[in-house]
Amino acid sequence: MEQLFYLPSTMLWPLAACLVLTGIHVYLGVHVIARKVIFVDLALAQIAALGTVVGVLLGYEVGKDANALYLYSLAFTIFGAFIFSVTRMRGEKVPHEAIIGIVYAVTFASTILVLSKSALGPQELDHIIKGELLWVQSHVVIKTALIYACVGLFHFIFRKKFMAISFDPEGAEASGINVRLWDFLFYMSFGFVITSSVAIAGVFLVFSYLVIPSVGAMLLSDRLSVRLTIGWIAGSIISFAGVKISYNTGLPTSPAIVVVLAAGLLVSGFYHYLKNSPAKLVALRNVGLAVLVVGIFVAGVFFFRKPEEDPFEHTLHLLASPLSTDRQAGLLNLEAFKDRKSDWIGPVIQELKDQDVQVRKAALQLIAKVRERSALPLILDRLNDHSDEVRLAAIQAIRILGDSAAAARLIENAAREQDPEMKINLLKAALELGNPNAIPSLIQVIKEGGVFAEDAYDALRGHVPLEFTKEEYGKVERWWREHREKLRWDEKTRIFSAQG
Amino acid sequence: MKKLLNIIALVLAALMAQPASAQNKKLKVVTTLSYLQYVTQEVGGDKVDAVALANPKQDPHYVTPTPRMNQLATDADLFIENGLSLDMWAKNVLEASGNPSIQPGSPGHLVATINVPVKELPTEVSRAWGDIHPQGNPHVWLDPFNVRIIAGNIADRLKHIDPRNGDYYQKRFDDYKTTFDAAMFGEELVKALGKSGGDILTRKAKNNELSDWLKGKKLDGKLGGWMKKAERLNGMKIMSYHKTYIYFADRFGLQIAGELEEKPGIPPPPKHRDAVVEQIKREGIKVILNDNFYSREAADYVASRTGAKVVITYVDVGAVEAVDTYEKLITYLIEEIDQASS
Numbered sequence: 001m002e003q004l005f006y007l008p009s010t011m012l013w014p015l016a017a018c019l020v021l022t023g024i025h026v027y028l029g030v031h032v033i034a035r036k037v038i039f040v041d042l043a044l045a046q047i048a049a050l051g052t053v054v055g056v057l058l059g060y061e062v063g064k065d066a067n068a069l070y071l072y073s074l075a076f077t078i079f080g081a082f083i084f085s086v087t088r089m090r091g092e093k094v095p096h097e098a099i100i101g102i103v104y105a106v107t108f109a110s111t112i113l114v115l116s117k118s119a120l121g122p123q124e125l126d127h128i129i130k131g132e133l134l135w136v137q138s139h140v141v142i143k144t145a146l147i148y149a150c151v152g153l154f155h156f157i158f159r160k161k162f163m164a165i166s167f168d169p170e171g172a173e174a175s176g177i178n179v180r181l182w183d184f185l186f187y188m189s190f191g192f193v194i195t196s197s198v199a200i201a202g203v204f205l206v207f208s209y210l211v212i213p214s215v216g217a218m219l220l221s222d223r224l225s226v227r228l229t230i231g232w233i234a235g236s237i238i239s240f241a242g243v244k245i246s247y248n249t250g251l252p253t254s255p256a257i258v259v260v261l262a263a264g265l266l267v268s269g270f271y272h273y274l275k276n277s278p279a280k281l282v283a284l285r286n287v288g289l290a291v292l293v294v295g296i297f298v299a300g301v302f303f304f305r306k307p308e309e310d311p312f313e314h315t316l317h318l319l320a321s322p323l324s325t326d327r328q329a330g331l332l333n334l335e336a337f338k339d340r341k342s343d344w345i346g347p348v349i350q351e352l353k354d355q356d357v358q359v360r361k362a363a364l365q366l367i368a369k370v371r372e373r374s375a376l377p378l379i380l381d382r383l384n385d386h387s388d389e390v391r392l393a394a395i396q397a398i399r400i401l402g403d404s405a406a407a408a409r410l411i412e413n414a415a416r417e418q419d420p421e422m423k424i425n426l427l428k429a430a431l432e433l434g435n436p437n438a439i440p441s442l443i444q445v446i447k448e449g450g451v452f453a454e455d456a457y458d459a460l461r462g463h464v465p466l467e468f469t470k471e472e473y474g475k476v477e478r479w480w481r482e483h484r485e486k487l488r489w490d491e492k493t494r495i496f497s498a499q500g
Numbered sequence: 501m502k503k504l505l506n507i508i509a510l511v512l513a514a515l516m517a518q519p520a521s522a523q524n525k526k527l528k529v530v531t532t533l534s535y536l537q538y539v540t541q542e543v544g545g546d547k548v549d550a551v552a553l554a555n556p557k558q559d560p561h562y563v564t565p566t567p568r569m570n571q572l573a574t575d576a577d578l579f580i581e582n583g584l585s586l587d588m589w590a591k592n593v594l595e596a597s598g599n600p601s602i603q604p605g606s607p608g609h610l611v612a613t614i615n616v617p618v619k620e621l622p623t624e625v626s627r628a629w630g631d632i633h634p635q636g637n638p639h640v641w642l643d644p645f646n647v648r649i650i651a652g653n654i655a656d657r658l659k660h661i662d663p664r665n666g667d668y669y670q671k672r673f674d675d676y677k678t679t680f681d682a683a684m685f686g687e688e689l690v691k692a693l694g695k696s697g698g699d700i701l702t703r704k705a706k707n708n709e710l711s712d713w714l715k716g717k718k719l720d721g722k723l724g725g726w727m728k729k730a731e732r733l734n735g736m737k738i739m740s741y742h743k744t745y746i747y748f749a750d751r752f753g754l755q756i757a758g759e760l761e762e763k764p765g766i767p768p769p770p771k772h773r774d775a776v777v778e779q780i781k782r783e784g785i786k787v788i789l790n791d792n793f794y795s796r797e798a799a800d801y802v803a804s805r806t807g808a809k810v811v812i813t814y815v816d817v818g819a820v821e822a823v824d825t826y827e828k829l830i831t832y833l834i835e836e837i838d839q840a841s842s
Contacts, residue, residue: 010774062796116555116564123559127795134773135801243770250769324614325584325635329621357615357649387615388699389706419696421703451693451717 007240011247014133017141017200018239018257021209024148024193026231027155029214030224031166031186037084037096041210043104044080044191045198049128050107051076053114070195077195080107081187085180088169131202133254144196151189162186163224205254209235212261219272238264312337319347324356331362338370345372352378357387364390368397376401383413388422399429407435414441420452428459434489436496439464439480446473465497527662530576530602532587533560535641535817536612536650538826540580542676543655547665553593556816559793563589565596573597576608578661580654583611584618584638610657613638616646619746642815643747644684644726644830645702651676683827686724689714705751726752729834736841739780739808740789741799744815748833757785760798773802780806786841789813809840 007015032038051073052062060068080103087099108125115124155162164172165182173179197206213231221227242257249256270287277283309317315337318330331351334344351363352375364382367375379401382394398406407430414426424445430438445456457470468475483498490497529550531537537552544550551572554563560582573579573593579602581590594603602608618636640646655673659666681690681698690697704710705727714720734753738745741760749756758776762768779785780802788810790799799810813833814823823829 008774010777011770014770112564116566118557123562123793124795130767132767132795132797134767134770135797137801137804247770250771252767253770254767323635325618325621328618329636332621355614358617388703392703419699420694421696421700451719454717 007244007247011243013136013138013141014253015240015243017133017136017144018243019236020141020145020148021197021201021206022213022232022235022239024152025197025206025209026213026217026235027152027228028190028193029210029231030227031162032210033214033218034166035096037100038211039097039104040084040100040187040190041194041207042203043084043100043107044077044187044194045128045203045206046104046107046111047080048073048077048191048195048198049124050111050114053111053118053124057114057118073195074192077191078188081184081191084187085183088179088183127202128198129203131198131200131205131254133201133205134252136200140200144200147196148193151193154189158182158185202254205258208258208261212265213238216265216268219268234264234268235261312340312343316344316347319344319351324354324359327351327354327356327359328362331359331366334366335369341370341372345370345375349375349378352382357390360385360387360390361393364393364397368400371401373401376403376406380406380409383409383426388419391422392425395425395429399432402429402433404433404435407433408437411435411437411441414438420445421455424452424455424459427456431459431463432494434491434496436480436484436487436489439476439496443473443477443480446470463495465495527577527658528575529578529580530572531580531612532563532590533582533641533816534819535647535826535829536580536582536654538817539647539651539676540654540658543651543669543673544658545668545672547662547668548658552818553590554587554816556814556818557792557820559791560586560816563587565589565592569593570596573602574599576602578602578608578610578657580610580612580657582638582641583613584635584640586638607657607661610653612650612653613640613646614653616640616649619750620743637743637746639744639815640747641826642745642830642833643751644680645706645751646747647826648677648680648702651680682725683830684725685727686722688724689719689722692719692722726830726834729831729838732838733834733841736787736837737783737785738787738789738837738841739776739785739802741794742791744791744813745789748830752834754837757783760788760802768798773798777802777805780808787811787837789837791815792819811836811840 032040052069054076055065055069055072056062060072062069083103084096084100087094088096111125161172161177161182164175164177165179165186169179172182194206197209201209213235214227216234217227217230220230238260239257242260243253245251245260246253246256274280274283274287311333315330315333318326318333321327321330331348334348337344345367348363348366349372351359352367354360354363360382364379367379376398379394379397382390383398385391385394395410398410402410410426410430410433414423414430417423417426424442427438427442427445431442439460442456442460446453446460453470457473460476461468464476464479466475466479486499487496488499489495526549527544527547529537529540529544529548531540531550531552533554534552534556537550540548540550553565553569553572554560570593574597576597576599579590579594579599581587594609599608600606618638618640620637622634622636641650651673655669658669662669677698678690681701685698685701690701693700701710704713710727711720714723730752735755736753737755737757738749739757739760742764743756743759745754746756748754757779760768760773760776762772780788785806786808788799788803788808790796790810790812792812792814796810796812802808803810813836814820814829817826817829818824823832
């Protein structure tokens with residue numbers, strides 16, 4: 001039981017933010033639905049965002065100049081409130097929702113235009129939609145709560161006027177209320193709230209808090225005070241559940257809350273339907289049928305999922321892909337299918353001639369790993385590859401797969417090689433394949449001195465039956481001249497010795 | 501009168517002949533990102549006019565093509581993109597350009613990152629991973645060695661489509677490689693190893709055997725450039741917002757301890773956030789890298805709970821004046837991280 005209500009301390013501020021949002025938005029939602037301006041928050045949020053990006057365009061920086069940017073977005077929002085209050089028409093010749101939609105579309109487009117010139121870029125739009133609930137900091141929540149308390153107090157003091165203009169604008173006008181002025185004050189305070197809410201929770205979560213609890217409560221009661229109470233209680237419980245589910249399952253927080261809110265709405269919808277239908281059993285059967293239909297639909301969608309390709313087939317397809325990264329990935333994956341080598345070794349050998357350096361290199365490494373000797377002629381061709389990375393990989397593959405004939409090719413290439421380090425690699429590989437003809441070339445490098453003499457000395461030492469220092473290369477030279485015809489390589493000791 | 505007509509005819513003929521004389525005509529190259537434009541101009545010199553499409557301040561993943569971009573592509577002789585599913589928007593520009601000579605597969609189209617060793621290739625044969633990064637991590641250019649390969653790819657392609665200036669491009673590429681290797685390892689060290697010095701040092705560094713090898717040769721005192729500068733960063737653990745820096749980190753010995761976002765572009769789950777905070781405290785991580793175009797909320801939240809510093813980083817050449825060349829961009833990253841950690 002305790003487990004059920006546990007939330008780590010790090011989730012308390014996001015939860016607090018949700019509760020603050022529930023408090024103000026359930027109340028505002030009642031107004032918004034009565035006025036039939038469901039999408040006004042989207043439009044106001046977008047106007048606030050436009051204010052921010054214009055501020056950034058004019059030189060203020062996100063993070064550094066937070067206050068200036070807030071004032072920019074607030075100024076834009078107040079301007080938006082002004083537009084909405086003057087465009088509300090008597091008799092609804094043009095529905096207010098149409099104006100709101102137009103304002104939303106135009107501000108969204110303007111935001112994109114401004115963003116194309118600014119440092120923020122399109123992900124700022126993404127940011128406005130998703131919000132940053134998870135990263136919200138304590139001081140932001142407290143500040144927001146204070147702002148909302150002020151707005152709430154303002155609405156509480158003038159509740160009669162606000163209710164009148166939302167629920168009965170004609171009657172309000174007849175009773176002498178300045179509807180335009182109070183409309184402006186309503187949208188301004190609304191804009192105040194939206195500016196802060198969207199910065200914390202993102203457009204879609206704010207929209208959900210505004211509309212879903214109010215609609216759900218509407219289904220359950222006609223009395224305003226009851227609706228508000230239900231909205232607040234259910235909204236708080238659902239906020240906790242959403243945050244908890246997000247924490248336990250690892251799903252992103254804001255979308256999780258939205259989906260849980262929707263689930264709550266479904267429950268209240270069913271309750272409303274059952275309560276108001278005259279034949280309860282029939283209604284219950286209908287609900288059951290509805291659940292069944294949804295179940296079949298979901299099962300059907302799942303049934304037609306893309307069948308998973310056999311991993312091996314998938315890997316073979318990767319090898320034939322036009323993308324070089326796919327071909328590399330395919331080569332890397334094949335290591336897991338060593339037991340089916342005969343099925344894939346053919347295409348892999350062909351990859352030695354691939355146009356991409358990294359694919360050729362990966363193919364060389366794979367062939368060396370599975371010791372496929374039939375690839376040797378093509379591997380030897382790679383010694384002339386124009387990429388030094390591939391040449392190095394080819395040398396390493398030849399060290400594993402090569403024979404004395406291959407070693408002769410290494411020595412041949414070493415004679416032409418301009419790069420001293422690569423030359424030593426070639427000679428060292430030839431030497432370790434048992435070809436003694438690499439010895440004089442290595443001695444030559446030691447003789448020349450310089451940086452690479454040491455490497456050549458290291459390559460040679462240990463493979464001849466002599467003790468000598470770098471400067472005593474003459475010793476080896478003499479030994480080589482005497483025994484060159486009858487040197488034998490011992491695979492076990494990895495030393496050349498003179499036979500007979 | 502006849503004389504005058506003759507003169508006019510001659511002038512007209514000369515004027516008409518002008519565009520045909522290819523000597524004066526520069527190759528028009530359009531690149532998606534600014535670092536590609538910078539490298540192309542370095543290699544192409546005064547035979548090439550390179551222009552980049554994306555605003556370097558913005559996220560290279562998401563660029564909205566404009567009519568101006570399409571026009572540039574229509575007139576282009578060569579189109580260069582990063583590839584690896586980073587600048588996917590290039591496809592729209594290519595299609596809208598109606599320019600048949602720069603379509604994928606033709607000599608006028610180059611994916612700059614061919615031949616580059618790509619990290620985080622989707623090796624696990626599973627659908628769940630395959631879709632997130634279908635071609636591995638695309639931020640390859642933050643490793644200078646990869647830009648060395650990319651410059652070679654660009655030089656090869658310029659030689660191919662403009663063979664008359666082939667020698668010129670080869671010479672410019674060789675010169676660029678020389679200055680590049682000097683920036684990486686220091687001029688003295690590269691020279692000490694002879695003509696193939698840059699290649700040898702690059703190979704050694706790629707195999708992570710550079711410092712031992714240099715010590716063995718008593719050449720470690722000669723190391724300069726970025727590799728020397730970055731020695732102070734060796735082994736340091738850092739956090740980043742997005743997986744932008746794995747190439748940079750691997751090259752200069754930094755360890756990326758993790759990312760604030762768990763999957764690219766998706767808000768992280770709460771436990772991931774808490775785990776990151778715990779990890780930073782436990783491992784004493786001092787630096788969080790935040791690309792300039794990502795919002796700072798996440799980094800600021802983590803910083804406020806851990807005392808780590810947020811470094812705002814730029815990923816493309818020319819995002820701000822301080823990074824208006826590729827060399828300055830790398831220097832900037834090394835120095836900013838060094839400062840934040842000390």
